[in-house]
Every structure is written in structure tokens, then in C-alpha cells.
Amino acid sequence: LAGGRLLPVRRALHALNPAEIANLLESLPPQQRKVVWEMVSPEDDGEVLLHLGEDVRTELMRQMDVHELVAAAEELDIDDLADFVEHLPETVTQQILKALDADDRARLEAVLAYEPDTAGGLMNTDTVTVRPDVTLDVVQRYLRLRGELPAHTDALFVVDRYSHYLGALPLDRILTRGETELVSGVMEREREALPASMGEERVAQRFEDADLVSAPVVDDGNRLVGRITIDDVVDVIRRDAEHKLMSLAGLDEDEDIFSPVRGAARRRAVWLGINLVTAFFASSVVDLFQGSISKVVALAVLMPVVASMGGIGGSQTLTLMIRSLALGQIGAHNWRFLLKKELAVAAINGLLWAIVVGAVALMWFHSPLLALVVGMAIVINQTIAALAGIFVPLTLHKIGIDPALAGSVILTTFTDVCGFFSLLALGTLILL
Amino acid sequence: LAGGRLLPVRRALHALNPAEIANLLESLPPQQRKVVWEMVSPEDDGEVLLHLGEDVRTELMRQMDVHELVAAAEELDIDDLADFVEHLPETVTQQILKALDADDRARLEAVLAYEPDTAGGLMNTDTVTVRPDVTLDVVQRYLRLRGELPAHTDALFVVDRYSHYLGALPLDRILTRGETELVSGVMEREREALPASMGEERVAQRFEDADLVSAPVVDDGNRLVGRITIDDVVDVIRRDAEHKLMSLAGLDEDEDIFSPVRGAARRRAVWLGINLVTAFFASSVVDLFQGSISKVVALAVLMPVVASMGGIGGSQTLTLMIRSLALGQIGAHNWRFLLKKELAVAAINGLLWAIVVGAVALMWFHSPLLALVVGMAIVINQTIAALAGIFVPLTLHKIGIDPALAGSVILTTFTDVCGFFSLLALGTLILL
Incomplete structure (x- = not known):
């Protein structure tokens, strides 16, 4: 493609089905994408557009005029057409409705009457x-x-x-x-x-x-x-x-890997901003103990260990919960049992790794009391991680927020804040 | 169920298909699971077992004797039977093979000749x-x-x-x-x-x-x-x-939410242990700068902010890469373009949040130099996060390791280590 030899590309395109063409388009940087898109035969246009992620679809549709859009629409089944017009400006939709015969128009309107994410919005009207x-x-x-x-x-x-x-x-x-x-x-x-x-x-x-x-x-x-x-x-x-x-990473599933830098930066900035607020919250906990840290700098060295172990333990519980909630396997009848189990797992792993981390801290800083402090902090934070891993997704699910979207950032806030607090507060009490 | 009224449960079970029964069993704690499993009618046993996650299946199969296993197997299609015997001890498999007629035995052996995760292992032999x-x-x-x-x-x-x-x-x-x-x-x-x-x-x-x-x-x-x-x-x-x-959380997709505590703790301990090694690695970077921290404790306060912003930025790039690699959309022809784009996004967001974090640090600690240090550290770490977000999954993919499994832990190591290092090294150079 880079060499300008277009004929073999055109021939290769011809052998692909619309889903494969869509996948190819998504894997191309914008310039090449445009060139290949123009080579797709018009009768495939509609199907290819449907198989694209929303970002790439919008980008390519912006380059098409009304006639091309109407022509692409005409090749589609009613259910696909309903998906398609969802993404079009009102004026183009009207043009497409006009171009359909009365039967098809009635069918399309029947599908459009339902929400797109219901059986009615998903259905086709081609029943025999x-x-x-x-x-x-x-x-x-x-x-x-x-x-x-x-x-x-x-x-x-x-x-x-x-x-x-x-x-x-x-x-x-x-x-x-x-x-x-x-x-x-x-x-x-x-x-x-x-x-x-x-x-x-x-x-x-x-x-x-x-x-x-x-x-x-x-x-x-x-x-x-x-x-x-x-x-x-x-x-x-x-x-x-x-x-x-x-x-889980604050991204949209329709994100185009080659989306324009400005748009991508703007969308990701939101997630980074939310995270920054929670990070400052954790920092302010550390700030409370400036005096202790300046006296026992080893506490600052061990802070990341306690926080990250809590984060890992908590996200294991969280991930299990996200999956089970999506499968409808968690309800009033069994969450207590699950809580007990996760707390037991956290207690075992908390104790195990508290001993390991304590032993390493002892060898590193030669202070049995510091080893005790960091060990206790690990046990406390693993326990809190398990609690947050259960209750954060349960609560989000109950108030109708997708735990996969917000769960991770809230959970990490808990484990960071509690990890820092337990380590530094215990350190202040025991070491100073 | 808790009240001991079994008849309505039995009737409700009868109305469910095997996949639904499997889902129900997975959502029950072990004791109740056992009771319900015994109520499942024997001709459904095989299908239900197939729809269960591996952990729950193994647990239930352990309670069945050879005759029950052979009876369950007899109700299955050849492709399902091939899946089923994969999980059985050799002796039981022999029993099942003996119980089949010659034709079915030949068919089963044909399927078993292929690896389970290939078309041959997935196929059924019931072609007309x-x-x-x-x-x-x-x-x-x-x-x-x-x-x-x-x-x-x-x-x-x-x-x-x-x-x-x-x-x-x-x-x-x-x-x-x-x-x-x-x-x-x-x-x-x-x-x-x-x-x-x-x-x-x-x-x-x-x-x-x-x-x-x-x-x-x-x-x-x-x-x-x-x-x-x-x-x-x-x-x-x-x-x-x-x-x-x-x-992504170091869990197995077959994990049973109600698995016995000991097994769950053991499996998760592995992931926590791997994470601990990387956390100590990050800690040892902090350890290098003990002197600086004891003089400027604000550095310890800002450490978590720099590291976590890098972690978030990096996992956004990583997640995009994991998805695109799985869809086969990344190759020699386009990774350079993608790298440029992600670096540009990281530069924009790095600068933006460097200004925000710098401003907050200035108001908090009243030190323009500290604000400069933390701002520079954010820019550096976001850039490194983007580089790691691209190269870690690419490298893992190339050497045949699933980036979804190991990518996250390696990436966070990079962003933690580089975040701490850039903040503390710059702080030592500029502030002391």
C-alpha cells in the first residue's frame, strides 16, 4: 500500500467479507484507511460500516455524502438498517426513509420504535x-x-x-x-x-x-x-x-486505536482526572504523618508495598464479583457466605505475606518493631481490601452503576488510603 | 431451600435447561450446591457438568462414582463427550469407551486425536x-x-x-x-x-x-x-x-466463587507473591533516596500521585493494545504509527496534569521548585507509561505470553519504579 500499488489491494479486498474488511480498516492509520475505504465496493459499504467500532464509523461516514449514505443503507437488512440510522443525522434518516418502499419503511419504523438495546431493537422483521x-x-x-x-x-x-x-x-x-x-x-x-x-x-x-x-x-x-x-x-x-x-481502564469499547490524538487525549484525561482526585486523597493521608516519616524514612520506603498488596488482593475479589454480578450469580441469599469466604482468604494471605514482608523489613532495616508495624498494616489492609472488593461492586450494582466502570478506581482509593493510614498510624504509635 | 422444603425446588429445577441449572449451582454455597446437585435428574447430569466452570465441575465429579459418571457420559454428543472425558481419570475414560458402541467409540477416538483447543477438538462427528x-x-x-x-x-x-x-x-x-x-x-x-x-x-x-x-x-x-x-x-x-x-487480576476463568478457602488462598497467593517482588523493587528505588525524603517529606506525600497517574495512563494504552492484539489488528506495518499517537496523547495529558498537580503542590507546600519537580516527574512518567503500554504487550505477544495475563503487573512495575525514580531524583537534584 505504501508503495502505491493499489491493484493487488483492490483484488485482496474483493476476497474479504465485510467483517474482515472492517477489521482491516480498523488496523490502518487514518491516511491509509481513507484510501482503502474508497476501494471498498459500494454494495459492501453498509455492512462494513456496521462492523466498525463507533469511532471509526463516524469518521468514515463524515466523508460520505447523502447519496452515498442512502446507497449504503439500501443494501442492508432491516435490523442492520435500524442500527445504521441510529448513527445518522435526522435529515439523512428522512432521505433513507423516503428511498425505501412502503413495506420496508413500515418495518424499519417498527424496529425503530423499540430501544436499540432491547429484543425489539435487535430484531429483524424478515420472519416467514x-x-x-x-x-x-x-x-x-x-x-x-x-x-x-x-x-x-x-x-x-x-x-x-x-x-x-x-x-x-x-x-x-x-x-x-x-x-x-x-x-x-x-x-x-x-x-x-x-x-x-x-x-x-x-x-x-x-x-x-x-x-x-x-x-x-x-x-x-x-x-x-x-x-x-x-x-x-x-x-x-x-x-x-x-x-x-x-x-476497567476507563476506555470506551468503541475507541479507535488510531483515533485523532486530540480526541483520544480529551477522553482519557477524564479518567486521569478522576484518578488524580483519589490520588490526592491518599496523599493527604500521608501528609498527616509528615513528622513520623521524617523521623522513620523506612515508612516511606514500605508505603508502596502495603498499598499495592492491598490493591492486588482487592481487585481479585472485585473481578470475581464483577463476573458473578454480570452472570446474576450474586444475590441476597449468598453474599454473606461469599463475604466470609473472601475474608478468610484475605486473612490467610494477609498473615502469610505479613510474615514475608516483616521478615524482609527486618533484614533490611534491622528493626523488629518496624517489621511488626508493616506486618500488621498488611493484615489490616488485606482485610479492608476484601471488604471493599465485596461491598464496592455490590453497592454500585444496587444503585445502578456498572461495577466494571467505576469499581476499580473506588477500590484502589480504599486500599491506598487504608494502606497508608494503617502503616503510618501504627508506625507513629509504635515506633515514636 | 434453607427451610428444608425440597419439593418446590425439585419442581423449579425441572423447568430449567442444563445451562441454567449450571448457573444456579455456581451461585450456591457448597452445602446447598450438594443438595441441589443430587436433585438434578440423571439424564441432565452430563450436560450440566459441561456447563459448569472447571472448579465446580471437579468438585461435583469427585462425589460421583464410576457408574454415575458413565451414565452421565452416555447422554452426551460426541463433541461434548470429548470435552467431558478430558476431565476424567484414565480408568473412568476406559469404562466409558467400553460402554459405547463401536461406531461411537471410533468417533470419540477421532475427536480425541486432536488438541482440545483446535477445530478438531471442538468438532462433532454428526455430519449428514x-x-x-x-x-x-x-x-x-x-x-x-x-x-x-x-x-x-x-x-x-x-x-x-x-x-x-x-x-x-x-x-x-x-x-x-x-x-x-x-x-x-x-x-x-x-x-x-x-x-x-x-x-x-x-x-x-x-x-x-x-x-x-x-x-x-x-x-x-x-x-x-x-x-x-x-x-x-x-x-x-x-x-x-x-x-x-x-x-488481568491473576485469576483463573474457571474459579468457583465459593471455592474452598484453602485452594482459593493458595492460588491467589501466587499472584500476590509476584506482585510483592515488583513492589519491593519499587521500594528499593525509594530506599535510594532516604536522605532526600527525610529532608523534603513532601516528596513522600507526592510519590503516590506520580506513580498512580503513570499506572492509569499506562493501563489505558495497555488495554487498547491487548484488545487490538487479540483482534490481530497490530503488526509490523502499524505499530510505529500507534506508538507516535500514544506518545502524543501521553505528552498532552502529561503536560495538562503536570500543570494541575504542580499548581496543587504549590498551594499545598508553597514551594515553586517542588511544583516544578513534581510536574516534570508527571510528564516523564506519562511518557514512560505510554512506551511501556506499547512495548510490554508487543514483546509478550512476540515471545508467546498472553499480554492479558502478565502485562498489567509488568507495566505497573515500570510506572511505579520510573515514577518514584523521576520524582525523587529530580527532587534530589533541584531541591537539595
């Missing part, structure tokens, strides 16, 4: 339905007339004349059961419909638990309004996982 | 194959004779008489194309087979990129040996995401 009182033979003739089925159709949905959902008719049953059997006798009644208002994380859980490929979505009146397919659920799972990982 | 030179009508009659298809069969596989893979025949094409058309004219040639040796992460990527529900697996000679289905791929994705999250 049959009635319960026809034979499989009739279904087969209907399908042959109809032609190709939408992607990921593993089952047709059975509805009554008022569109009420009755059950699913898996394709393999049409193929393996007798042609004269009735749909109502063959259909899978166990495949439950998802309410359109169900949150996308619960949808993902349901797909995973029941090993689904597609699931019907119904409105409040049990009327079939669409279906969700596994490919969209995989995206939800992947996005959710990225969100957890990235938000 | 057809020849290219028959009509769809013949295929339909064959399917009707054959009866029910394996779960997640969205396509049959077309093979020649030597079992060489030729293409896929999606069920919907059988249903929508003319009955007299030949399989060879209808089949999907684009669906590429996965080599049995392909790593499971690449398999997952392929499924996501191409939106697959099932994919054929072939051996070195392009002979069809099995197929992988989306449900197993979703498990891989979920496990991989958990692994990243948990290993």
Missing part, C-alpha cells in the same frame, strides 16, 4: 410464517414458490390469523416428517418467544442457555413482530465482553 | 452427507427415511466417494429449489471447510466474520471429518472473554 392447520406438503409448495429464505432461517414461525405466535416449525422437521402431517402436530411448542422489551443481555443469555439459532420476538399481545438471529447475538456477546475489558 | 450427482428429490426421500437431523443442522455436506469435501447444501435450498435439480448445481461452494488443526480462536473469528451456523471440518487430505456448530463457538467466545477479564 405459516398457519397451524396446513400440511407440510402445502408448506413445501409455498416455500418453493416463495424462493430463497432469509439468512439464518432455521425455522418458520407458526401464527394464527391474528398473528399470535404459536410455535416454531424447524426446517429439518419439514424435511424429515411425513408430507401429510399438519403443522400443528409437528411444530416445536417449546421454543418460547422473547418479549420485544427484553434487554439484550438477557436475550444473549437465553440464546446461550437454550442453544438457539433464531428466536421469535412478540409484542405485549403475543403478536409476532420479528425474530432475532444468532449472528446479532454473537455481536452482543462480543461487544459486552469488550465493554467490560475496556471500561 | 450427500453426493453431488443426485437430485434434490432423492435427498428429500433420504432425509425422510433417515428421520430427525442432529441439532444445529443448517446444511448437509456434499462429499465425493472418498469423503472429500465439495460444498454445503443448506436446508433452505433443498426446500426452495426445484426437486429435479442436482445437488452439484445447488450447493454452496463458498462455504470453506476449516482444517482440523485450526486454533479455536481463529475458528470463532471465522464464524463471526462469515456469520456461520455450522462449518465443515476437514483433515489434511480435505476429507470431511466433522462439523463445528455455533453453540460451541459461542462458548469459546464467552470463555475467551472471561479469560481476558479474570487474568
Whole structure:
């Protein structure tokens, strides 16, 4: 690419599917990204945009004019189109709605009526339905007339004349059961419909638990309004996982690795600023004991050890809690048991490492009392770390804040402040 | 449960699928877990065990005798059975192999021949194959004779008489194309087979990129040996995401939240111990400057601020790198660009927060020189944090160590050591 040989690149692009092109674009610095983006064939534009992180998508869409955006939109399925227009200015959305035929417009508006992170927002409207009182033979003739089925159709949905959902008719049953059997006798009644208002994380859980490929979505009146397919659920799972990982560092999961420096600096500055407030809080604890430190400088030397051991122990408990809360495994019935267990673990590791750190301190500074002080501080701080590791995420979860986002910074504040305080206060009491 | 009313529990259990039962078991403390596990109906035992994290599974399997284990194994698909016997002692595996009929035994041995984390280890052997030179009508009659298809069969596989893979025949094409058309004219040639040796992460990527529900697996000679289905791929994705999250805290993704205290303490002690070595390393840097600290105690007060700002900045870069390396987005062609960008971000944020911290230090300690020292230390440490955030994961990745596992501890060592050193060395030079 650097050498200006564009033809082989164009040919290589042609062999990639939209998700792979999106991944390639994300791995390119802005200049090269622009060049490659212009080589993507227009009918892939929409799909590629959808697979990009939000930052890169916004950047590329800013370079497109209205006609190109409308053209890209036209190639998309309704569910993808709903995602797509979410990111567009109102005027462009209107243009796209105008470019659609009446049926598609009605379908798109149906999906847009739901929140994007619910089953309704995730669904596609391309359901193929049959009635319960026809034979499989009739279904087969209907399908042959109809032609190709939408992607990921593993089952047709059975509805009554008022569109009420009755059950699913898996394709393999049409193929393996007798042609004269009735749909109502063959259909899978166990495949439950998802309410359109169900949150996308619960949808993902349901797909995973029941090993689904597609699931019907119904409105409040049990009327079939669409279906969700596994490919969209995989995206939800992947996005959710990225969100957890990235938000632990105060980053956004849509962050572009090559985002313009100014934007990246501004966004990260927020996190650094929050952290600075908590760091100054810890510093002010140290400040209280200036007198002790100037007399026993070894305390300043050992400060980082006590604080960092607490931070590590606490984040182990915190991480366990974040995962279990996300899986819905922690509740009123078991948090006390968990607390007891984590406190016991902290006590064992606190004692163990207190002895080690105490022994090292003894050899280093030749002061048994200092060794005692640092050992006690370690035990106290590990205990506090375990308490904070349990209660910080529980509290955040209860008041509706994502523990993965804020938990780590709050926990470290606790372990730093308590680590410094226990070491310096004990030092002042015992050594001076 | 606590009140001893077991009947409603048993009834509730009956309504759950194996994945949900597994989730429930993981959320129960050991005593209750044991009671509920005994209520799970034996035909679900195998599936439930498979959905459990390794720790809980091992605990429950220890309570089962050989007959129960063999009975649980008999209810499983071949791919699941292969996972299952991985965790069993050799003697029990032999018993299970004996209990299988010759066909199943051959299939199981075929799967066990591959590494568990490859396409071969992930695959099932329940492929339904057809020849290219028959009509769809013949295929339909064959399917009707054959009866029910394996779960997640969205396509049959077309093979020649030597079992060489030729293409896929999606069920919907059988249903929508003319009955007299030949399989060879209808089949999907684009669906590429996965080599049995392909790593499971690449398999997952392929499924996501191409939106697959099932994919054929072939051996070195392009002979069809099995197929992988989306449900197993979703498990891989979920496990991989958990692994990243948990290993950042030095935990195992299979960790049971209610694991016995002794085991949990032992495993976490390792991580605390590694951290302790690095913390002492940072302490020894502080130790070099005991003289300066006893004269200017404010340096000890500001130490945590410089170190923690570096840690935060560095882990932002590190997290971005971990994600991008996992997605294969970083390579020889772009890391230099990324380095430049991260250094620029670090410079901007370094300067910004150096001014803020300097101003606070000035108001706090009324010393312009101290403000200058801490400001310079912040700029230096943010730069080093960005360098470490890029090079630590790159180097780990290159030598084959998972950056998510070791990256964080190494990075913090860098930012602590360099933060303390830059602050204290500059303080010694300028203030004394």
C-alpha cells in the first residue's frame, strides 16, 4: 500500500467479507484507511460500516455524502438498517426513509420504535410464517414458490390469523416428517418467544442457555413482530465482553486505536482526572504523618508495598464479583457466605505475606518493631481490601452503576488510603 | 431451600435447561450446591457438568462414582463427550469407551486425536452427507427415511466417494429449489471447510466474520471429518472473554466463587507473591533516596500521585493494545504509527496534569521548585507509561505470553519504579 500499488489491494479486498474488511480498516492509520475505504465496493459499504467500532464509523461516514449514505443503507437488512440510522443525522434518516418502499419503511419504523438495546431493537422483521392447520406438503409448495429464505432461517414461525405466535416449525422437521402431517402436530411448542422489551443481555443469555439459532420476538399481545438471529447475538456477546475489558481502564469499547490524538487525549484525561482526585486523597493521608516519616524514612520506603498488596488482593475479589454480578450469580441469599469466604482468604494471605514482608523489613532495616508495624498494616489492609472488593461492586450494582466502570478506581482509593493510614498510624504509635 | 422444603425446588429445577441449572449451582454455597446437585435428574447430569466452570465441575465429579459418571457420559454428543472425558481419570475414560458402541467409540477416538483447543477438538462427528450427482428429490426421500437431523443442522455436506469435501447444501435450498435439480448445481461452494488443526480462536473469528451456523471440518487430505456448530463457538467466545477479564487480576476463568478457602488462598497467593517482588523493587528505588525524603517529606506525600497517574495512563494504552492484539489488528506495518499517537496523547495529558498537580503542590507546600519537580516527574512518567503500554504487550505477544495475563503487573512495575525514580531524583537534584 505504501508503495502505491493499489491493484493487488483492490483484488485482496474483493476476497474479504465485510467483517474482515472492517477489521482491516480498523488496523490502518487514518491516511491509509481513507484510501482503502474508497476501494471498498459500494454494495459492501453498509455492512462494513456496521462492523466498525463507533469511532471509526463516524469518521468514515463524515466523508460520505447523502447519496452515498442512502446507497449504503439500501443494501442492508432491516435490523442492520435500524442500527445504521441510529448513527445518522435526522435529515439523512428522512432521505433513507423516503428511498425505501412502503413495506420496508413500515418495518424499519417498527424496529425503530423499540430501544436499540432491547429484543425489539435487535430484531429483524424478515420472519416467514405459516398457519397451524396446513400440511407440510402445502408448506413445501409455498416455500418453493416463495424462493430463497432469509439468512439464518432455521425455522418458520407458526401464527394464527391474528398473528399470535404459536410455535416454531424447524426446517429439518419439514424435511424429515411425513408430507401429510399438519403443522400443528409437528411444530416445536417449546421454543418460547422473547418479549420485544427484553434487554439484550438477557436475550444473549437465553440464546446461550437454550442453544438457539433464531428466536421469535412478540409484542405485549403475543403478536409476532420479528425474530432475532444468532449472528446479532454473537455481536452482543462480543461487544459486552469488550465493554467490560475496556471500561476497567476507563476506555470506551468503541475507541479507535488510531483515533485523532486530540480526541483520544480529551477522553482519557477524564479518567486521569478522576484518578488524580483519589490520588490526592491518599496523599493527604500521608501528609498527616509528615513528622513520623521524617523521623522513620523506612515508612516511606514500605508505603508502596502495603498499598499495592492491598490493591492486588482487592481487585481479585472485585473481578470475581464483577463476573458473578454480570452472570446474576450474586444475590441476597449468598453474599454473606461469599463475604466470609473472601475474608478468610484475605486473612490467610494477609498473615502469610505479613510474615514475608516483616521478615524482609527486618533484614533490611534491622528493626523488629518496624517489621511488626508493616506486618500488621498488611493484615489490616488485606482485610479492608476484601471488604471493599465485596461491598464496592455490590453497592454500585444496587444503585445502578456498572461495577466494571467505576469499581476499580473506588477500590484502589480504599486500599491506598487504608494502606497508608494503617502503616503510618501504627508506625507513629509504635515506633515514636 | 434453607427451610428444608425440597419439593418446590425439585419442581423449579425441572423447568430449567442444563445451562441454567449450571448457573444456579455456581451461585450456591457448597452445602446447598450438594443438595441441589443430587436433585438434578440423571439424564441432565452430563450436560450440566459441561456447563459448569472447571472448579465446580471437579468438585461435583469427585462425589460421583464410576457408574454415575458413565451414565452421565452416555447422554452426551460426541463433541461434548470429548470435552467431558478430558476431565476424567484414565480408568473412568476406559469404562466409558467400553460402554459405547463401536461406531461411537471410533468417533470419540477421532475427536480425541486432536488438541482440545483446535477445530478438531471442538468438532462433532454428526455430519449428514450427500453426493453431488443426485437430485434434490432423492435427498428429500433420504432425509425422510433417515428421520430427525442432529441439532444445529443448517446444511448437509456434499462429499465425493472418498469423503472429500465439495460444498454445503443448506436446508433452505433443498426446500426452495426445484426437486429435479442436482445437488452439484445447488450447493454452496463458498462455504470453506476449516482444517482440523485450526486454533479455536481463529475458528470463532471465522464464524463471526462469515456469520456461520455450522462449518465443515476437514483433515489434511480435505476429507470431511466433522462439523463445528455455533453453540460451541459461542462458548469459546464467552470463555475467551472471561479469560481476558479474570487474568488481568491473576485469576483463573474457571474459579468457583465459593471455592474452598484453602485452594482459593493458595492460588491467589501466587499472584500476590509476584506482585510483592515488583513492589519491593519499587521500594528499593525509594530506599535510594532516604536522605532526600527525610529532608523534603513532601516528596513522600507526592510519590503516590506520580506513580498512580503513570499506572492509569499506562493501563489505558495497555488495554487498547491487548484488545487490538487479540483482534490481530497490530503488526509490523502499524505499530510505529500507534506508538507516535500514544506518545502524543501521553505528552498532552502529561503536560495538562503536570500543570494541575504542580499548581496543587504549590498551594499545598508553597514551594515553586517542588511544583516544578513534581510536574516534570508527571510528564516523564506519562511518557514512560505510554512506551511501556506499547512495548510490554508487543514483546509478550512476540515471545508467546498472553499480554492479558502478565502485562498489567509488568507495566505497573515500570510506572511505579520510573515514577518514584523521576520524582525523587529530580527532587534530589533541584531541591537539595
